[in-house]
Amino acid sequence: MAPGSTPAPARVRGDGAALLQSVAARLPDLRLLTDAVDRESYRRDETAYLSTGLPLAVALPDTTEQVAELVRLCAQFGVPVVPRGAGSGLSGGAAGIEGALTIAFTRMNRVLEIDRENLVVVTQPGVVNADLKKAVAAEGLFYAPDPASYETCTIGGNLGTNAGGLCCVKYGVTRDAVLGLEVVMADGTVLRLGGRNVKDVAGYGLIPLIVGSQGTLALVTEATLRLRVAPPPRATLLAFFASLDAAGDAVAGIIRAGIVPVTLELMDRTTIRAVDDVHRLGLDRDAAAMLLVESDLPGAAAQAEVDAAEAACGDAGAGLLVRARDATEAEWLREGRRLAYRALEAQGVARMEDVGVPRSLVPELLRAIEGIAARHQITVGTFGHAGDGNLHPTFILGRDEPEDAAAARLHAARAELFEAALRLGGTVTGEHGIGVVRRDWLVRQRGEPAVEAMRAIKRALDPQGILNPGRVLAEA
Numbered sequence: 021m022a023p024g025s026t027p028a029p030a031r032v033r034g035d036g037a038a039l040l041q042s043v044a045a046r047l048p049d050l051r052l053l054t055d056a057v058d059r060e061s062y063r064r065d066e067t068a069y070l071s072t073g074l075p076l077a078v079a080l081p082d083t084t085e086q087v088a089e090l091v092r093l094c095a096q097f098g099v100p101v102v103p104r105g106a107g108s109g110l111s112g113g114a115a116g117i118e119g120a121l122t123i124a125f126t127r128m129n130r131v132l133e134i135d136r137e138n139l140v141v142v143t144q145p146g147v148v149n150a151d152l153k154k155a156v157a158a159e160g161l162f163y164a165p166d167p168a169s170y171e172t173c174t175i176g177g178n179l180g181t182n183a184g185g186l187c188c189v190k191y192g193v194t195r196d197a198v199l200g201l202e203v204v205m206a207d208g209t210v211l212r213l214g215g216r217n218v219k220d221v222a223g224y225g226l227i228p229l230i231v232g233s234q235g236t237l238a239l240v241t242e243a244t245l246r247l248r249v250a251p252p253p254r255a256t257l258l259a260f261f262a263s264l265d266a267a268g269d270a271v272a273g274i275i276r277a278g279i280v281p282v283t284l285e286l287m288d289r290t291t292i293r294a295v296d297d298v299h300r301l302g303l304d305r306d307a308a309a310m311l312l313v314e315s316d317l318p319g320a321a322a323q324a325e326v327d328a329a330e331a332a333c334g335d336a337g338a339g340l341l342v343r344a345r346d347a348t349e350a351e352w353l354r355e356g357r358r359l360a361y362r363a364l365e366a367q368g369v370a371r372m373e374d375v376g377v378p379r380s381l382v383p384e385l386l387r388a389i390e391g392i393a394a395r396h397q398i399t400v401g402t403f404g405h406a407g408d409g410n411l412h413p414t415f416i417l418g419r420d421e422p423e424d425a426a427a428a429r430l431h432a433a434r435a436e437l438f439e440a441a442l443r444l445g446g447t448v449t450g451e452h453g454i455g456v457v458r459r460d461w462l463v464r465q466r467g468e469p470a471v472e473a474m475r476a477i478k479r480a481l482d483p484q485g486i487l488n489p490g491r492v493l494a495e496a
């Protein structure tokens with residue numbers, strides 16, 4: 021393997037031709053893409069420098085029954101399955117496997133029921149996160165998990181990765197919002213797990229196991245998700261700092277003070293400038309870092325919470341402190357943060373990483389990232405969910421740099437980043453998942469006995485190894 025390259029994609033041993041014949045015979049109404057040009061667009065997800073494979077075909081089912089039949093046939097012919105939502109993932113989880121069947125859930129995109137009495141929504145997996153939010157907002161309700169990619173990513177992908185987002189610091193990640201799932205197992209069996217009960221401890225927790233398993237244990241065909249009554253409009257504060265250290269100290273100070281803002285996001289200078297170049301928000305381009313702090317408490321409590329956050333930022337040495345004048349201005353600022361990655365992409369080939377540390381150690385993590393950027397002479401824009409201790413150092417490589425050389429440089433810098441996160445008691449992925457690109461680090465982080473327990477679960481639920489093989493766990 022060339023230095024810095026991602027692991028070679030898994031190769032398939034099943035009978036693809038026989039599978040396609042059977043699919044055509046058994047599921048005549050299924051939309052199935054077999055044209056090479058169509059299949060090509062399902063080769064990658066959003067991960068830069070990823071080795072990928074061309075799917076044998078792409079199925080776009082409309083019903084759970086079609087998904088179950090597809091998986092049954094794949095099991096019969098030994099052809100692996102790659103579940104896919106919008107393909108916005110950043111770990112290679114939905115990328116194509118040469119000769120495998122990709123099942124893309126984009127046509128299963130209906131919100132099935134909004135149950136106000138129980139504050140739940142029942143949804144198909146292909147619904148885009150923002151569309152689900154919009155549908156429940158029309159009823160005065162709120163679905164909390166909000167990845168920055170929320171306008172493109174799907175609920176199925178969010179369940180696959182256990183996605184986080186900007187307001188997880190207060191409301192938790194996707195897994196915290198799941199009450200029930202309908203899933204298709206590796207032999208095509210359909211299971212209904214959980215439901216609308218807020219409390220339910222009957223048997224082993226299969227839902228938390230499947231959420232975040234990146235399609236390696238089951239395919240999600242329906243989800244019952246927890247809602248809240250829509251909170252009031254937010255009060256929004258921007259705090260600018262002359263050093264990354266000071267911004268990190270402010271994050272630690274806010275957590276220490278017991279303040280629980282709905283958003284506590286950080287952007288470093290490289291990111292501030294990239295965002296300002298594209299969106300002209302009038303940010304302080306000379307600041308080393310910026311925090312976006314928001315409160316969604318009712319009435320005067322919101323201003324009081326932002327006052328307390330402002331005091332913590334002041335104590336840490338914040339320079340400029342700015343409050344959004346109204347909801348529109350607040351939305352621009354939030355949108356600027358959400359579009360940070362796209363803004364950095366304007367500067368070169370961007371590879372977003374996803375490390376996390378205990379929240380009090382954000383300053384140390386920021387220092388480590390600065391050191392890595394300097395030692396490797398590589399541009400890094402760091403932003404992310406500072407309130408969760410989860411940062412996205414994004415490496416920017418030259419578009420003209422030969423791919424092998426860029427990948428090797430990236431590999432060396434990433435290795436130091438992961439070492440730093442683990443040294444601080446952190447994680448190599450806070451929300452994007454192990455996928456293919458962090459697989460080597462799973463054993464380092466969890467240890468061989470824990471990974472062996474994961475392999476045992478995989479063998480028990482998917483003995484043929486047909487569900488998204490080589491993702492999360494290396495193939496045996």
Ligand SMILES: Cc1cc2nc3c(=O)[nH]c(=O)nc-3n(C[C@H](O)[C@H](O)[C@H](O)COP(=O)(O)OP(=O)(O)OC[C@H]3O[C@@H](n4cnc5c(N)ncnc54)[C@H](O)[C@@H]3O)c2cc1C
Binds near residue numbers: 108109
């Ligand atoms: C600009 C940008 C910003 C982002 N911001 C965030 C962020 O703030 N927080 C965050 O967590 N992530 C973020 N991401 C990463 C990505 O958007 C999330 O991982 C998202 O959850 C992926 O959803 P998707 O529909 O694109 O899924 P895909 O990329 O298609 O799939 C993701 C994983 O889920 C599996 N999967 C998909 N559908 C199913 C299903 N029905 N059943 C079982 N498994 C399934 C796939 O096999 C794959 O392993 C960001 C990405 C980008 C490009």
